[in-house]
Amino acid sequence: MMPSRMGRFRQRFSRLVALIGALLLLGACSLIGIEDAPLTTFDPAGPFAEQIDGLFWPVFWIAVVVFILVQGAILVAIFLFRDREGAKEAKQLHGSPKLEVLWTVVPALILAVIAVPTTAAVFELTGCDSDAMVIEVIGHQWWFEYHYPDAGIDTANVMVVPAGKEICAKMTSEDVIHNFWIPALNGKRYLVPGQTTLLRLQADEPGEFSGACAEFCGLSHSLMRARVVALDQADYDAWVADQQKGATLPAEGSDVYDGYQVFLSKGCTQCHTARFDDESASQIVAEGAFGGPDLTHFASRGTFAGATLPEEGETREVALKRWLANPPNVKPGSFMPNLALTEQEIDSLIAWLESNT
Numbered sequence: 001m002m003p004s005r006m007g008r009f010r011q012r013f014s015r016l017v018a019l020i021g022a023l024l025l026l027g028a029c030s031l032i033g034i035e036d037a038p039l040t041t042f043d044p045a046g047p048f049a050e051q052i053d054g055l056f057w058p059v060f061w062i063a064v065v066v067f068i069l070v071q072g073a074i075l076v077a078i079f080l081f082r083d084r085e086g087a088k089e090a091k092q093l094h095g096s097p098k099l100e101v102l103w104t105v106v107p108a109l110i111l112a113v114i115a116v117p118t119t120a121a122v123f124e125l126t127g128c129d130s131d132a133m134v135i136e137v138i139g140h141q142w143w144f145e146y147h148y149p150d151a152g153i154d155t156a157n158v159m160v161v162p163a164g165k166e167i168c169a170k171m172t173s174e175d176v177i178h179n180f181w182i183p184a185l186n187g188k189r190y191l192v193p194g195q196t197t198l199l200r201l202q203a204d205e206p207g208e209f210s211g212a213c214a215e216f217c218g219l220s221h222s223l224m225r226a227r228v229v230a231l232d233q234a235d236y237d238a239w240v241a242d243q244q245k246g247a248t249l250p251a252e253g254s255d256v257y258d259g260y261q262v263f264l265s266k267g268c269t270q271c272h273t274a275r276f277d278d279e280s281a282s283q284i285v286a287e288g289a290f291g292g293p294d295l296t297h298f299a300s301r302g303t304f305a306g307a308t309l310p311e312e313g314e315t316r317e318v319a320l321k322r323w324l325a326n327p328p329n330v331k332p333g334s335f336m337p338n339l340a341l342t343e344q345e346i347d348s349l350i351a352w353l354e355s356n357t
């Protein structure tokens with residue numbers, strides 16, 4: 001006999017539900033399979049991320065218990081009171097004040113208990129210790145700038161920190177709202193134009209930690225990433241000493257010198273600062289003026305263009321060629337324009353940029 005229209009609909013519907021269920025299950029498995037998930041929150045590397053992790057698990061297990069109790073009660077009710085031959089009619093009732101009070105009060109109590117450590121954590125994670133080391137974080141479309149007020153360092157894309165020390169990130173934005181997020185070190189926090197927001201960060205051990213802008217901020221939002229590199233104290237001190245120096249002014253006649261000349265003549269200095277050991281040669285973009293990353297120590301940074309380049313498997317040279325040839329092609333909407341450089345100019349520029357260690 002052909003199944004009725006209703007029967008066919010039911011069959012299709014239950015197949016669809018099964019398919020969606022299977023896809024969700026597979027999706028969950030694939031997350032478990034990612035060994036090297038750079039934005040995982042389950043791999044805290046310091047006390048602040050640990051505090052969040054420490055909140056997540058108890059709340060998760062409370063939710064699991066509630067889920068099992070509620071789903072179990074539904075299954076038991078379905079089984080015990082199913083329609084079958086000779087079953088008595090169940091007791092018919094309307095409302096049960098006792099039960100209703102119970103299932104209102106119990107969840108309210110659970111939520112109240114969870115709210116206490118959660119609310120405390122929200123304040124603790126965003127208020128800095130008074131002796132923490134300050135790094136100013138400035139959001140730009142689409143890269144993060146880092147300013148070290150005590151050391152007088154200005155850098156971009158890679159925030160270098162001493163391991164085992166608390167950092168107080170004092171954050172703001174030059175354009176739209178951004179959000180700074182390094183999952184291994186703390187939760188997310190907004191960067192708001194005209195305001196200063198605080199976020200404490202600490203990595204217990206030396207290492208590299210990935211992050212991203214976590215608030216939609218325009219065309220290349222997905223290409224606004226961040227990286228924190230934690231060094232032990234001696235390496236950190238050496239890094240600071242290095243960054244405080246100016247770049248070496250290239251000697252005339254070298255390939256590096258040609259690149260430096262391109263930098264001077266192609267309008268790069270309108271947006272990019274480069275400080276030199278001979279200070280009279282330094283090209284400085286005024287603080288607060290529109291511009292791009294400081295290029296004085298460009299080659300000391302493991303990544304550039306909003307911590308997106310070079311891509312995996314790509315050399316710095318290839319990535320730089322792509323970038324200098326047409327920035328908006330690499331990052332849609334980029335405020336670094338296509339400057340119509342020749343291949344020769346690009347090669348020279350790369351030689352100069354990569355000499356700025």
Ligand code: HEC
Pocket residue numbers: 141142143156157262263266267268269270271272291292293298301303304305306307324331334335336337339341349353
């Ligand atoms: C109108 C301003 C402007 C001009 C002119 C300009 N740039 Fe840029 N540049 C930027 C901005 C903004 C960024 C950051 C783009 C991003 O990551 O989204 C950038 C990024 C870069 C980067 C990557 C730096 C890093 O650490 O991420 C390099 C290298 C660079 N520019 C070199 C040059 C050179 C060389 C010239 C001249 C040929 C030049 N720029 C001209 C605005 C400019």
Ligand SMILES: [Cu+2]
Pocket residue numbers: 139142177178179213214215216217221224
């Ligand atoms: Cu952003």
